[in-house]
Amino acid sequence: MKVSADFSALKKTKWYEYAVRFLLGGAVTVVAGLLAKHYGPVFGGLFLAFPAIFPASATLVDKHERQKKQRAGIPQTTRGRQAAGVDAAGAALGSLGLATFAYIIWKLLPLWSAAMVFVVAVCAWLCVSCVLWWLRKKHSPQ
Amino acid sequence: MSAFAALGDVLKPKSFAGLFGAAPSIALATLGLTIAANGKMYAAAEARSMIAGALVFFLYAWFCSWLMLRGKLKVMPVTLSALAIWLVCSISIWFFVLR
Numbered sequence: 001m002k003v004s005a006d007f008s009a010l011k012k013t014k015w016y017e018y019a020v021r022f023l024l025g026g027a028v029t030v031v032a033g034l035l036a037k038h039y040g041p042v043f044g045g046l047f048l049a050f051p052a053i054f055p056a057s058a059t060l061v062d063k064h065e066r067q068k069k070q071r072a073g074i075p076q077t078t079r080g081r082q083a084a085g086v087d088a089a090g091a092a093l094g095s096l097g098l099a100t101f102a103y104i105i106w107k108l109l110p111l112w113s114a115a116m117v118f119v120v121a122v123c124a125w126l127c128v129s130c131v132l133w134w135l136r137k138k139h140s141p142q
Numbered sequence: 143m144s145a146f147a148a149l150g151d152v153l154k155p156k157s158f159a160g161l162f163g164a165a166p167s168i169a170l171a172t173l174g175l176t177i178a179a180n181g182k183m184y185a186a187a188e189a190r191s192m193i194a195g196a197l198v199f200f201l202y203a204w205f206c207s208w209l210m211l212r213g214k215l216k217v218m219p220v221t222l223s224a225l226a227i228w229l230v231c232s233i234s235i236w237f238f239v240l241r
Contacts, residue, residue, distance in 0.1 A: 003153065003154070003155070003158050004153070004154045005152045005153055005154070006152060006153075006154055007152055009151045009152050010148060010151060010152060012151075013148075013151050018147060018148070021147045022147075025167055025168050025171070026171075028168050029168055029171045029172045029175070032168070032172050033172060033175065033176070036176070036188060041176075041180075041184050041185075041187040041188040041191070042187060042188075042190070042191050042236065042240050042241065043191070043236055043240075044188055044191070045187065045188030045189060045190065045191030045192045045195070046191045046192065046194060046195040046232045046233075046235075046236055047195065048168060048169040048172055048173070048188060048189070048191075048192040048195060049169065049192050049194075049195030049196040049198070049199050050168070050195065050199075050228065051163075051164075051199050051202055051203070051225065051228060052168060053147065053163070053167070053168075054163050054164075054202075054203065054206075054221060055218065055221035055222050055225070057147065057150060057163050058163070058206070058210075058217050058218075058221045059217050059218045059221065060151075061156065061217075062216075062217040062218075078214075080217070081210050081211075081216070081217055082210070082211060083156050084210050084217045085206075085207045085208075085209075085210030085211035086155075086156045086157050086160065086207070086211070087150075087156045087157070087159060087160035087163060088160060088163070088203050088204075088206040088207035088210060088221075089157055089160060089203070089204070089207040089211075090156065090157040090158060090159060090160020090161045090163065091160045091161070091163035091164045091199075091203040091207075092160075092164075092199075092200050092203035092204040092207060093160075093161060093164075094160065094161035094162065094163060094164030094165065094203075095164040095196050095197070095199035095200040095202075095203055096196070096197075096200055097161070097164065098164045098165075098166055098169075098192075098196040098199060099193050099196035099197050099200075101166045101169065101196075102169070102189045102190070102192035102193040102195075102196055103189075103193055105169075105173065105185070105186065105189035105192070106186050106189040106190045106192075106193065109177075109182050109183075109185055109186040109189065110182055110183060110186050114174075114177050114182060114185075118170065118173075118174075121166070122166065122170070125165070125166055129161040129164070130161070133157065133158055133161060136157075137157075
């Protein structure tokens, strides 16, 4: 299966659906900062990987798939939930990339410039996530 | 954050787009602010704990996926209630291992 981009999906997503995710992410950024201030960086650091945006994203995937089916004349469908389940499986792989991102920040930040470490860590997150996705596709039954 | 969210909306198939559900958007914003306020060593200590949080994110997302693909529960209750698993597991790791 090839990876592709469907830019018409951007038109289906309403501005407030982006705003909700932006606000949730911003709220967790503030909470993580406050927790680190009160309980120290070891506790606060946990919340840098809090799945704050994920419930909103999965709910949107479900909603958009159900709307697509309804437009096609299928009112009752489990397709939305299944699409959200597949999306969550992808997020599980992405989270292993996220652990790699954190490991690189932990090890390299004291040695290199912050900007350089961020670039390397984001590239590592993307590479590890994509390789794991490819390996899962390759070895999963069709 | 919104850029990663937009990528997740645009890309196909859904399993690939899902990778962006675990994008380091919050971490980039928070670590950037932390470095400016408290320095690089403080941010590195946060990143060490973030490894544990990310591994628990894996359990959380896998569990949500399993429930949504096999169960009959709705998406929002599943993803929101499973956040309790993330909190319990992460705080337990902090208490027994990282502290």
